[in-house]
Amino acid sequence: MECCIVSALWYVIPFYFLISLLCLIFGDADLTLQWACLTGHRPEKKLKGLVVWITGASSGIGEELAYQLAKCGSHLILSARREDELKRVKRTCLEHSEIQDKDILVLPLDLLERASHEKKTQTAVQYFGHIDILINNGGRSQRSLFLETSVDVYQAIMELNFLGTVSLTKQVVPHMTQRGTGSIVTVSSGAGLAGLPLATGYCASKHALQGFFNSLRTELADYPKILVSTVCPGPVQSQIVHNAFTEEMNKSVPTPGDQEYKMPTSRCVHLTLVGIANGVKEMWISQQPFLLFYYVWQYTPTIAWFLTNMLGRKRVKNFKAGMDADSAYFTKPKTS
Numbered sequence: 151m152e153c154c155i156v157s158a159l160w161y162v163i164p165f166y167f168l169i170s171l172l173c174l175i176f177g178d179a180d181l182t183l184q185w186a187c188l189t190g191h192r193p194e195k196k197l198k199g200l201v202v203w204i205t206g207a208s209s210g211i212g213e214e215l216a217y218q219l220a221k222c223g224s225h226l227i228l229s230a231r232r233e234d235e236l237k238r239v240k241r242t243c244l245e246h247s248e249i250q251d252k253d254i255l256v257l258p259l260d261l262l263e264r265a266s267h268e269k270k271t272q273t274a275v276q277y278f279g280h281i282d283i284l285i286n287n288g289g290r291s292q293r294s295l296f297l298e299t300s301v302d303v304y305q306a307i308m309e310l311n312f313l314g315t316v317s318l319t320k321q322v323v324p325h326m327t328q329r330g331t332g333s334i335v336t337v338s339s340g341a342g343l344a345g346l347p348l349a350t351g352y353c354a355s356k357h358a359l360q361g362f363f364n365s366l367r368t369e370l371a372d373y374p375k376i377l378v379s380t381v382c383p384g385p386v387q388s389q390i391v392h393n394a395f396t397e398e399m400n401k402s403v404p405t406p407g408d409q410e411y412k413m414p415t416s417r418c419v420h421l422t423l424v425g426i427a428n429g430v431k432e433m434w435i436s437q438q439p440f441l442l443f444y445y446v447w448q449y450t451p452t453i454a455w456f457l458t459n460m461l462g463r464k465r466v467k468n469f470k471a472g473m474d475a476d477s478a479y480f481t482k483p484k485t486s
């Protein structure tokens with residue numbers, strides 16, 4: 151009997167490693183998330199009827215989260231600064247799903263206005279009675295060299311991406327601990343796992359979020375039904391480059407470049423919702439070679455530093471030449 155088990159393991163273990171390796175090389179998510187996709191709960195079953203608050207819901211990933219969650223039958227609180235854009239997103243949600251007007255609350259919110267977050271949270275809780283999931287998605291990236299970037303820009307990035315997120319989370323978590331259930335999901339980034347030239351401040355803000363939420367998760371260990379999850383996407387189609395900070399406040403990116411080579415927003419959001427539905431605590435979502443790159447950063451940092459220097463030099467060189475830094479990583483640089 152023992153002999154049979156040992157010989158079976160001889161076949162099972164290499165098979166398991168082979169499958170993992172193939173998923174790792176050809177997949178667009180980390181192995182835990184891919185496993186959840188194959189065998190886990192469907193978002194439309196798990197998220198139906200839940201109250202989900204999305205920040206940064208007026209464009210990109212946040213807007214797509216609203217559409218897919220509406221199709222799942224979730225009840226939504228849509229927040230960003232521009233009310234007209236949020237109303238547009240609400241209308242589209244209603245046109246393409248079965249939820250009703252009363253199931254979506256448009257709640258304009260500026261992450262930088264921290265003094266308003268308590269009142270906004272009260273409004274959301276009064277409207278729906280509770281909040282099941284907070285998706286901290288609002289944020290801005292950066293395209294500028296450290297040597298040319300004003301410290302004001304670093305302050306603004308941390309105020310928005312880090313402190314704005316912490317401030318809203320601080321208002322929402324007490325409602326969840328009181329009920330003993332809920333999810334705090336934060337859209338971090340691959341830049342929260344790895345270094346990224348031209349984005350020193352953005353990287354710092356996302357690393358800060360990773361550290362913050364990894365620590366908060368442990369502080370909330372006495373609440374096993376509260377999920378604290380971070381989402382780390384690689385490049386995804388959105389307005390992120392158009393809206394990025396540059397070396398000076400109020401100066402926009404001169405050559406945002408073509409976004410089409412990036413992961414479709416719908417795929418990133420689908421994987422995120424699978425992760426939420428299955429309680430995945432950290433999700434890596436990216437096309438190759440970026441996904442492999444995150445594994446290298448996690449497990450063999452010395453090799454990662456070497457690779458980052460190699461690719462980063464090219465990125466910085468292209469940026470200095472006035473070309474789009476993103477699309478110039480592996481392909482011929484595009485200037486339009």
Ligand SMILES: NC(=O)c1ccc[n+]([C@@H]2O[C@H](COP(=O)([O-])OP(=O)(O)OC[C@H]3O[C@@H](n4cnc5c(N)ncnc54)[C@H](O)[C@@H]3O)[C@@H](O)[C@H]2O)c1
Pocket residue numbers: 205206207208209210211212229230231232259260261262287288289290291310337338339340382383384385386387388389390391393
């Ligand atoms: N697109 C990518 O390649 C990518 C990759 C990794 C992580 N992310 C993260 O995804 C999140 C969403 O970005 P996106 O790619 O959809 O970009 P986007 O620019 O299309 O959307 C950003 C959203 O944040 C909102 N926002 C900005 N400043 C705000 C403020 N002061 N108060 C409230 N809302 C504010 C915007 O209005 C918008 O709705 C960000 O946190 C970003 O860092 C994006």
